[in-house]
Each structure stands twice: as C-alpha cells, then as structure tokens.
Amino acid sequence: MEFKRTQRQHFFTILTFSMVSWLWYDLLTSGTTLEVILGLLCGAWAVFIAYSYLRTPSLGRLDPDGLTLHRPLRTVSFKWDELQWASLGENQRALVFAYRHQGDVKDRYIGCSRKVLTPDALDAITDAVQTARPNLPSSPPKAENGAKT
Incomplete structure (x- = not known):
C-alpha cells in the first residue's frame, strides 16, 4: 500500500510555495539590506518546499x-x-x-x-x-x- 498526499495537502503545499515566492520577490526588490536578507531566506525556504514536494511524490x-x-x-x-x-x-x-x-x-x-x-x-x-x-x-x-x- 502506498501513501499518497491528499488534494488538500497538494493545494496547501502549492499555496505556501506561491506565497513564499511572492514574499521573496517583494523583499528582494525593496532595496533595503534587511529586506534583501529576509528575501534570500524566504527564497531558500521556497526552494526547500519545492524540493521536498518534488522529491517525495x-x-x-x-x-x-x-x-x-x-x-x-x-x-x-x-x-x-x-x-x-x-x-x-x-x-x-x-x-x-x-x-x-x-x-x-x-x-x-x-x-x-x-x-x-x-x-x-x-x-x-x-x-x-x-x-x-x-x-x-x-x-x-x-x-x-x-x-x-
């Protein structure tokens, strides 16, 4: 028996990735140093979410x-x-x-x-x-x- 994600889990994973990616873009384009650093952290988080989602079907x-x-x-x-x-x-x-x-x-x-x-x-x-x-x-x-x- 294989355990698959539910449709709800798919939806919330994609929604979280989208929101973090948007936050990443918004912070990187703002210009201040703190926001750029936070943007890079959000970008790393978004990459990890995408990697986790794709690696574990x-x-x-x-x-x-x-x-x-x-x-x-x-x-x-x-x-x-x-x-x-x-x-x-x-x-x-x-x-x-x-x-x-x-x-x-x-x-x-x-x-x-x-x-x-x-x-x-x-x-x-x-x-x-x-x-x-x-x-x-x-x-x-x-x-x-x-x-x-």
Missing part, C-alpha cells in the same frame, strides 16, 4: 515485511522484526517508531504526524504493526540502573 509505502517513509532529505525503511518499540496510540499526535538495523548499537527513531496520513493509512499501519509484532512495547524500556534511555 508519495509519503511512504507499507509492505508485508516492513514500512518505508519518504522524507524531504532521506528515505527511511525498516522491517517489522527490526522494531524495538512503536507509539501508535490514538491520543498521540504522531506515530513514533524505534528500530535497530542489524549491527546497530543504538535505536533509530522516525516519526510521522497523524495529520499527514489519511485515516485509512493510519489504520493500515497500526494493523500491520499489531499483526506483525503483537507484543511490541509502546514506549522505550526503563533503565534498571536509574539512568535515562
């Missing part, structure tokens, strides 16, 4: 053996057996996964906002995790020596 993919999430600067992929814990509660603002590839010493973390995914995608991810790893913890284990993990 889909938000991710759910496979029988794992999950792949596409981010603006990298793609994160892990298998179900590499999961250490997952916070999937409905009262959480984001899905948080802790995974460890073979040979890693520390956990790696990846989060995904609930606002980004559709309700069908959220249900599919939650069901897939609970099916593949029914006894998976929902938070990091507590350290026995009093140290924080």
Whole structure:
C-alpha cells in the first residue's frame, strides 16, 4: 500500500510555495539590506518546499515485511522484526517508531504526524504493526540502573 498526499495537502503545499515566492520577490526588490536578507531566506525556504514536494511524490509505502517513509532529505525503511518499540496510540499526535538495523548499537527513531496520513493509512499501519509484532512495547524500556534511555 502506498501513501499518497491528499488534494488538500497538494493545494496547501502549492499555496505556501506561491506565497513564499511572492514574499521573496517583494523583499528582494525593496532595496533595503534587511529586506534583501529576509528575501534570500524566504527564497531558500521556497526552494526547500519545492524540493521536498518534488522529491517525495508519495509519503511512504507499507509492505508485508516492513514500512518505508519518504522524507524531504532521506528515505527511511525498516522491517517489522527490526522494531524495538512503536507509539501508535490514538491520543498521540504522531506515530513514533524505534528500530535497530542489524549491527546497530543504538535505536533509530522516525516519526510521522497523524495529520499527514489519511485515516485509512493510519489504520493500515497500526494493523500491520499489531499483526506483525503483537507484543511490541509502546514506549522505550526503563533503565534498571536509574539512568535515562
């Protein structure tokens, strides 16, 4: 299952890019040094928005053996057996996964906002995790020596 952006997300991404681009143009043509600097920052922001939008045509993919999430600067992929814990509660603002590839010493973390995914995608991810790893913890284990993990 591939997770796509909704029409609303497409609209607001293009609207944000357009507004930041207009602000960039307006600030660069004003002439004062501060406004030119702000214009350059807005231009860099607009370029990042466009790059993120074009680089990630889909938000991710759910496979029988794992999950792949596409981010603006990298793609994160892990298998179900590499999961250490997952916070999937409905009262959480984001899905948080802790995974460890073979040979890693520390956990790696990846989060995904609930606002980004559709309700069908959220249900599919939650069901897939609970099916593949029914006894998976929902938070990091507590350290026995009093140290924080």
